[in-house]
Amino acid sequence: EAGVAQSPRYKIIEKRQSVAFWCNPISGHATLYWYQQILGQGPKLLIQFQNNGVVDDSQLPKDRFSAERLKGVDSTLKIQPAKLEDSAVYLCASSPQWNEQFFGPGTRLTVL
Amino acid sequence: LAKTTQPISMDSYEGQEVNITCSHNNIATNDYITWYQQFPSQGPRFIIQGYKTKVTNEVASLFIPADRKSSTLSLPRVSLSDTAVYYCLVGDKNAGNMLTFGGGTRLMVKP
Numbered sequence: 001e002a003g004v005a006q007s008p009r010y011k012i013i014e015k016r017q018s019v020a021f022w023c024n025p026i027s028g029h030a031t032l033y034w035y036q037q038i039l040g041q042g043p044k045l046l047i048q049f050q051n052n053g054v055v056d057d058s059q060l061p062k063d064r065f066s067a068e069r070l071k072g073v074d075s076t077l078k079i080q081p082a083k084l085e086d087s088a089v090y091l092c093a094s095s096p097q098w099n100e101q102f103f104g105p106g107t108r109l110t111v112l
Numbered sequence: 113l114a115k116t117t118q119p120i121s122m123d124s125y126e127g128q129e130v131n132i133t134c135s136h137n138n139i140a141t142n143d144y145i146t147w148y149q150q151f152p153s154q155g156p157r158f159i160i161q162g163y164k165t166k167v168t169n170e171v172a173s174l175f176i177p178a179d180r181k182s183s184t185l186s187l188p189r190v191s192l193s194d195t196a197v198y199y200c201l202v203g204d205k206n207a208g209n210m211l212t213f214g215g216g217t218r219l220m221v222k223p
Contacts, residue, residue, distance in 0.1 A: 091156075103155025
């Protein structure tokens, strides 16, 4: 079974630039999550989708972050404009049922 | 949401059994306890999940006392490759599957 795919794996941008991350979940998984993981900390949930609807985005900084999941499959997470404190690993996960999440390898973002 | 507390770090030696305890004093009736493992430069990986008493799989065991206010992840005979960060999560179904990762426990296995 193919895992969760994410791209790019690494991204370096300057502050105030824009960036987008892409996630392809495991086939058939209805739930998709985006997490932000700052170095030395646990992952922090940004947004959760159930099919193409948002279940929870209470921790998503909506003034600069946006996410969509068109057709209930792939998802993109965008940051515009980026700040220095956005430097982190952005993890995408999907799950077929409650509580067991399958994570992708993440995208490491460095904002200079 | 139930908050979890774990030791920040633990050291062990190859071949030993490692027990990592997680405290979750305000766990709710419908909450399950889930443990994840994370290696450097990888996403977390599901290890084990339980509701009460004991759960065992090919990787680990999970012990949950009757009051469910804590849980212990047991890793038998660890090897160097078990060096990782281990996260304890408590899932609240009423919160729409939202799961909160704490700081985790950084396990270092030494030769």
